[in-house]
Amino acid sequence: MDWSIQDIARLAGTTSRTLRHYGEVGLLVPSRIGSNGYRYYDEQALVRLQRVLMLRDLGLGIPTIAEVLAGHRDNAEALLAHLHWLQQEKERLDRQIASVETTIQKMEGGEQLMAEEMLNGFDHTEYKAEVEQRWGTKAYADSNSWWSSMSKADQVTWMHRQKQLAADWQAAAAAGEDPRGTAALALAQRQADWLGSIPGTPGATAGRPTKEYFVGLGDMYVADERFAANYGGVKGATFVRDAMRAYAESHL
Amino acid sequence: MDWSIQDIARLAGTTSRTLRHYGEVGLLVPSRIGSNGYRYYDEQALVRLQRVLMLRDLGLGIPTIAEVLAGHRDNAEALLAHLHWLQQEKERLDRQIASVETTIQKMEGGEQLMAEEMLNGFDHTEYKAEVEQRWGTKAYADSNSWWSSMSKADQVTWMHRQKQLAADWQAAAAAGEDPRGTAALALAQRQADWLGSIPGTPGATAGRPTKEYFVGLGDMYVADERFAANYGGVKGATFVRDAMRAYAESHL
């Protein structure tokens, strides 16, 4: 008693293509092949097929199914291993779902600009890559975790201080102040205080940035237009850099 | 200011292969290509790459990422659709986990064994390989063909006898019986009768197993946790072994 490929496919609730595939990979070969090349399957094959489909529904892959059916592997063991993998996958999904949800929330809150452009990317925390390249991964991580751990309100307050400082810099530059004058020096002092309060800043443990870091930062403000933009373009940034350098020479 | 392919790869935390792939599919083309064919990327490309990786981490596919970045698709909409898909996947996983868990439970509880594993492989017929290795291919073949030739109803009846015997063993062990006591001896007698009625068992022609086989079987019950499980774990199996050994000494 045997059936054609379509017959068992329907009997077992699968497709003929799947059966051919199982034949190819040796998971379930036809019990007989006609002279015309047709595949025929008997009841043994049907039973095996049903087991295969059961295991497949449990999510096992073809190699695992083959092992289990061959008895080379304990059923319970295989299923436990598979269960473990399933649970890990679920955890991964949970994390991803959480990520996507918070991302959507941020966007819907209308604070997208706030959150994305301003809060999460200002000044030296804006460009993870550069910061890491210049001062190492740890510096970025420290600074980033510090920032992330702040409340939104604190972040906004902080942003205001930074914006105010940048505005004062611009004003001083526009007024034609002397980068080595007392006004500029005061601004540089504020800048140093500001930086020194950020964990991750080289020298932050001492409350103020290291001389090298401070000078290098000033150079970067000029060299990189994205940073320069914060201080009114290259011209403003140049003023800031010079002032910072002067301050560093005398106070760091 | 531009970087080589390895540079941005490291900066952004990905691989050069991925960047080439993004170039191929048009998701992120190099900002410049040298006369030597080298790919170079500038800051714009870096920013775009960082966005791509962000969206990728959220689980979006390349086509979706491309659409979002091209602005042809609303970010929130895309993320919501993706979220929906993620949740469906999670549900699917949950169902599969539940399936696998119940399957394992059934197997452990011995219920499913009735339908699938028990009828086709219980006790010493369950592990073809071991049986063949220990007592020869013929022993297995005999026992197996005998089992296969039984009607399903007879198999079920047989299974009940075996299950009952196993349960009685467990009860006796749990009750703290003496493995050399009369109760244990009676159980061992039933066990011997049971084995003796199975063709293929060494000594079966005499209606009872050989002493060596009987003792060896008891040892195996303890040594192999898969068999021990039939008698309530190693502790129960140890009781069974001791009782079988005592019986073998005096009656075989």
Next chain:
DNA sequence: GCTTGACATTGACGTGACGTCAACGTTTAG
């Protein structure tokens, strides 16, 4: 015997996002 429709075959491509050689040219540091 012929047509028709259902069913069969093998072969090959597509899927998703890259990993991983292979074979070979280019840049850079010592």
Next chain:
DNA sequence: CTAAACGTTGACGTCACGTCAATGTCAAGC
């Protein structure tokens, strides 16, 4: 000058089939 490091293109592999394409076979009705 050489070796190491880095670059290129091209192509195959992944996983379990779905989906054509081109073609042969069977059963039934005329």
